[in-house]
Amino acid sequence: MSVSDPLALYGREFNSRLLVGTALYPSPAIMRESVRASASEIITLSLRRQNPAQQRDNVFWDYVRETGCQLLPNTAGCKSPREAVELAKMSREIFHTEWLKLEVIGDDYNLQPDPFGLVEAARELVNLGFKVLPYCTDDLVLCRKLLDVGCEVLMPWGAPIGTGQGLLNKYNLHMLRERLPGVPLIIDAGIGAPSQAAEALEAGFDAVLLNTAIARARDPVGMAGAFKLAIESGRAAFNAGLMLKRQTASPSTPTLDMPFWQQGEPLPQG
Amino acid sequence: MQVFVNGEVHTLASSVALAALLQQLGYCGEAFAVAVNGRFVPRTEYAATAIHQDDRLDIVAPVVGG
Numbered sequence: 569m570s571v572s573d574p575l576a577l578y579g580r581e582f583n584s585r586l587l588v589g590t591a592l593y594p595s596p597a598i599m600r601e602s603v604r605a606s607a608s609e610i611i612t613l614s615l616r617r618q619n620p621a622q623q624r625d626n627v628f629w630d631y632v633r634e635t636g637c638q639l640l641p642n643t644a645g646c647k648s649p650r651e652a653v654e655l656a657k658m659s660r661e662i663f664h665t666e667w668l669k670l671e672v673i674g675d676d677y678n679l680q681p682d683p684f685g686l687v688e689a690a691r692e693l694v695n696l697g698f699k700v701l702p703y704c705t706d707d708l709v710l711c712r713k714l715l716d717v718g719c720e721v722l723m724p725w726g727a728p729i730g731t732g733q734g735l736l737n738k739y740n741l742h743m744l745r746e747r748l749p750g751v752p753l754i755i756d757a758g759i760g761a762p763s764q765a766a767e768a769l770e771a772g773f774d775a776v777l778l779n780t781a782i783a784r785a786r787d788p789v790g791m792a793g794a795f796k797l798a799i800e801s802g803r804a805a806f807n808a809g810l811m812l813k814r815q816t817a818s819p820s821t822p823t824l825d826m827p828f829w830q831q832g833e834p835l836p837q838g
Numbered sequence: 839m840q841v842f843v844n845g846e847v848h849t850l851a852s853s854v855a856l857a858a859l860l861q862q863l864g865y866c867g868e869a870f871a872v873a874v875n876g877r878f879v880p881r882t883e884y885a886a887t888a889i890h891q892d893d894r895l896d897i898v899a900p901v902v903g904g
Contacts, residue, residue, distance in 0.1 A: 589904030614903025617844040620864035629900040657878035658871035779904035
């Protein structure tokens with residue numbers, strides 16, 4: 569990614585437009601190698617109950633710190649604004665960052681964000697000084713409410729977490745991009761293939777956050793590299809400007825001075 | 839008295855400060871954070887926070903996440 573086209577989030581600039589999660593890898597070492605291969609500069613992680621013995625063996629945490637990446641702790645699993653706010657405070661103390669991937673889940677089946685709880689939690693966290701990156705649906709009005717309470721970045725889902733379905737609701741997503749110009753929009757969740765990530769970038773989304781598609785690949789390190797290339801390609805295509813789609817064929821080869829053509833005769837077909 | 843630490847019952851001889859309880863349980867370093875009865879307790883308040891009967895402690899540390 570060219571340094572002349574940085575991703576700007578909360579006053580910081582990043583060269584990479586790929587954010588990656590740290591879960592589901594075959595091992596911590598493969599996680600570390602995959603993060604490196606992805607060239608990501610922002611990685612997500614979480615907090616869970618641990619006893620002192622588990623703490624001592626936490627090689628994951630050592631590897632995470634070695635990456636030097638901006639940490640983006642999440643509030644995964646929280647179902648109420650209260651839980652999310654308290655977990656966020658715990659994250660800030662441990663990770664020494666105000667950055668937060670805010671999740672308030674409203675449905676266990678598809679892990680859909682609770683829009684009402686999300687706005688309530690975001691408002692409180694912004695007031696507490698957090699830099700909130702909310703994991704949200706592709707609903708325009710919800711996104712506006714999140715901006716109103718002080719979120720500077722939005723992370724609409726492409727599809728439910730871990731499904732790999734890509735950009736499911738293209739109408740809504742394109743509407744978001746069109747109606748919220750200048751707002752950093754990161755497609756978070758549901759991306760299953762590099763082509764889907766490229767599509768998001770081509771459509772003008774600023775970045776992609778994903779985890780499962782890399783971690784669950786046969787070769788996570790190889791897939792991390794594939795996503796890196798796809799996202800760079802998608803962004804380059806967006807910057808270059810895609811052609812407009814059209815309904816009818818239009819020859820790319822000149823029709824003028826076509827041989828074998830005689831006045832009054834139709835052009836040969838094919 | 840009984841308290842709950844990460845969902846498990848612990849029996850204590852008497853009321854104790856959070857700082858002392860954490861030490862007793864073996865927590866050290868800075869890679870953990872604590873909530874008592876669902877409310878975050880900053881590290882600076884460990885010494886002044888008294889733990890009472892039936893208090894619920896959540897002690898969390900960094901883990902993988904997406």
